[in-house]
Amino acid sequence: MxxxxxxxxxxxxxxxxxxxxxxxxxxxxxxxxxxxxxxxxxxxxxxxxxxxxxxxxxxxxxxxxxxxxxxxxxxxxxxxxxxxxxxxxxxxxxxxxxxxxxxxxxxxxxxxxxxxxxxxxxxLKGMTAEYLIHRCYPAKAGETALVHAAAGGVGIFLSQWLAAKGVNVIGTVGSDAKKEMILANGAAQAVNYKTENFQEVARAVTDGAGVDVVYDSVGKDHYERSIDSLRPRGYMVNFGNSSGPLPPIDSVELNVKGSLFFTKASMRFYxxxxxxxxxxxxxxxxxxxxxxxxxxxxxxxxxxxxxxxxxxxxxxxxxxxxxxxx
Ligand SMILES: NC(=O)c1ccc[n+]([C@@H]2O[C@H](COP(=O)([O-])OP(=O)(O)OC[C@H]3O[C@@H](n4cnc5c(N)ncnc54)[C@H](OP(=O)(O)O)[C@@H]3O)[C@@H](O)[C@H]2O)c1
Structure with missing residues (x-):
């Protein structure tokens, strides 16, 4: 026993x-x-x-x-x-x-x-980061990624690894203490989403263009502002629902907001x-x-x-x- x-x-x-x-x-x-x-x-x-x-x-x-x-x-x-x-x-x-x-x-x-x-x-967390940044949306040096829950288990792997590849990482977190932590772990910008608007930061950092990709494990609470943070033909990679499930995906919205790509990714399919x-x-x-x-x-x-x-x-x-x- x-x-x-x-x-x-x-x-x-x-x-x-x-x-x-x-x-x-x-x-x-x-x-x-x-x-x-x-x-x-x-x-x-x-x-x-x-x-x-x-x-x-x-x-x-x-x-x-x-x-x-x-x-x-x-x-x-x-x-x-x-x-x-x-x-x-x-x-x-x-x-x-x-x-x-x-x-x-x-x-x-x-x-x-x-x-x-x-x-x-x-x-689990590292192999999740592996497939997300190499095989789901392979972010390239010079691109900008918005990473939610950046101080979390998967989030820290994502931020560190993207930064090592030369990707500019904007990380979101739920407290100022976590901001310090992610700045020491790959993020170039840290946003406390409880007091700051990450969509505004994403636009400001990219001179208004929008980020290339969002890696999102938070789900419901961050969805609308996430797709509003993307550049035309940008990639919305959702892989978790920590705040609750996403609303049904509106294909017309993805179209009018810039021919956006959306995926709901899962490690078992990678x-x-x-x-x-x-x-x-x-x-x-x-x-x-x-x-x-x-x-x-x-x-x-x-x-x-x-x-x-x-x-x-x-x-x-x-x-x-x-x-x-x-
Ligand atoms: N699809 C896949 O292949 C795959 C594989 C592994 C994990 N996941 C998913 O990825 C997510 C992260 O997993 P993890 O183990 O690394 O967890 P984690 O990120 O360490 O913990 C969840 C974090 O989410 C944030 N969060 C935002 N809103 C929240 C809410 N309403 N309730 C709770 N947390 C909230 C919190 O950070 P802040 O305080 O900074 O907001 C919290 O620390 C989970 O949703 C998990 O299911 C998916």
């Missing part, structure tokens, strides 16, 4: 239960992992509330990102062996546990330069094969090793304090990545 955080129903933080669970032996194609560090993601809140589009069957262990050691290997697994240090960002929950079974195809072996803690703090997963992870690990991105771990919680972490992140009190220790 191992300790785990499970939900038996969707709802508020009181549905998070600290329980003993049986893990068992890996079946064909599976691994049993002993976690060392577990990543927290805003997505975990959506899954807990039952508003994530791909919901697990109940009861379910939450969590989609972790690092650890391979304890046992099922039949037919190639390239991963007992004792390997590995990490994953899986679409299938199960990370909030001391140990778990997982399909080996979701797991990558960690290079020596990437610690377990860095991996658990970076896999990791359609093992080759795409391995390439994304390798690009991230190389960027960390080169110093283009530096994983910022803003908070650490014990796994049994999971409810506190969910509350702090939901209320915007956190910065950078959040990890659970065991």
């Amino acid at each position: 191992v300790n785990a955080v499970r939900i038996h129903e969707f709802g508020d933080i009181d549905v998070l239960k600290w329980e003993d669970i049986e893990v068992g032996d890996p079946g064909p194609g599976e691994l049993r992992l002993r976690h060392t560090v577990i990543g927290f993601n805003f997505l975990d809140i959506a899954v807990r509330k039952g508003i994530y589009p791909v919901l697990p069957e109940l009861p379910s262990v939450l969590g989609t990102e972790a690092a650890g050691l391979v304890e046992a290997v099922g039949e037919g697994v190639n390239g991963i062996k007992e004792g390997d240090r590995v990490a994953y960002a899986s679409t299938f929950p199960g990370a909030y546990a001391e140990a778990r079974l997982i399909d080996a195809s979701q797991v990558v072996v960690l290079p020596g330069a990437i610690s377990d803690e860095i991996a658990a703090a970076s896999m 990791q359609l094969s093992r080759a795409e997963l391995e390439a994304s992870a390798a690009t991230l690990f190389d960027a960390i090793a080169a110093g283009d991105v530096k994983t910022v771990i803003g908070q650490r919680y014990k796994l049994e304090d999971v409810a506190m972490a969910h509350t702090d992140v939901a209320e915007g009190r956190t910065t950078g990545s959040t990890v659970f220790t065991i």
Whole structure:
């Protein structure tokens, strides 16, 4: 038996239960992992509330990102062996546990330069930044990007990495303290959207032209001003709904506001094969090793304090990545 955080129903933080669970032996194609560090993601809140589009069957262990050691290997697994240090960002929950079974195809072996803690703090958020800035809208040196929630987990990776590519980053945040933080992490301009108008800043910084791209994980609250910040034929890349879902997209509005492009991006559609997963992870690990991105771990919680972490992140009190220790 191992300790785990499970939900038996969707709802508020009181549905998070600290329980003993049986893990068992890996079946064909599976691994049993002993976690060392577990990543927290805003997505975990959506899954807990039952508003994530791909919901697990109940009861379910939450969590989609972790690092650890391979304890046992099922039949037919190639390239991963007992004792390997590995990490994953899986679409299938199960990370909030001391140990778990997982399909080996979701797991990558960690290079020596990437610690377990860095991996658990970076896999989902860093690979999200990887596909957004290289394969969704590949921003180029000299372009200007508006990045929302720039002090958040994904947001810091985006800002640092875009800046390393020579992109001019305008970051938005919900407090003045977070402004300082993003200016130290890639943003050339920082906007507290609670007291300042980011659309005006975006126009001012680009001499009225508008930004080339918006990378937006906030959703509802920032949508209208985001598309009003874009240049003609600019790209609205929405990849999250932290403030609530977007309104239905109005194609006429996209037309009259400048033949704008809109996408609702999801990591699982940028990791359609093992080759795409391995390439994304390798690009991230190389960027960390080169110093283009530096994983910022803003908070650490014990796994049994999971409810506190969910509350702090939901209320915007956190910065950078959040990890659970065991
Ligand atoms: N599509 C994908 O592939 C993909 C992959 C990973 C994550 N995501 C999404 O990306 C977003 C960021 O994930 P993360 O784990 O890195 O979280 P995070 O950015 O660390 O936390 C969310 C941040 O959003 C901001 N925010 C603005 N309005 C908010 C509101 N009404 N309620 C709560 N937060 C609000 C807060 O920052 P301020 O205080 O600065 O406003 C808060 O810190 C999430 O929506 C997540 O679901 C999508």
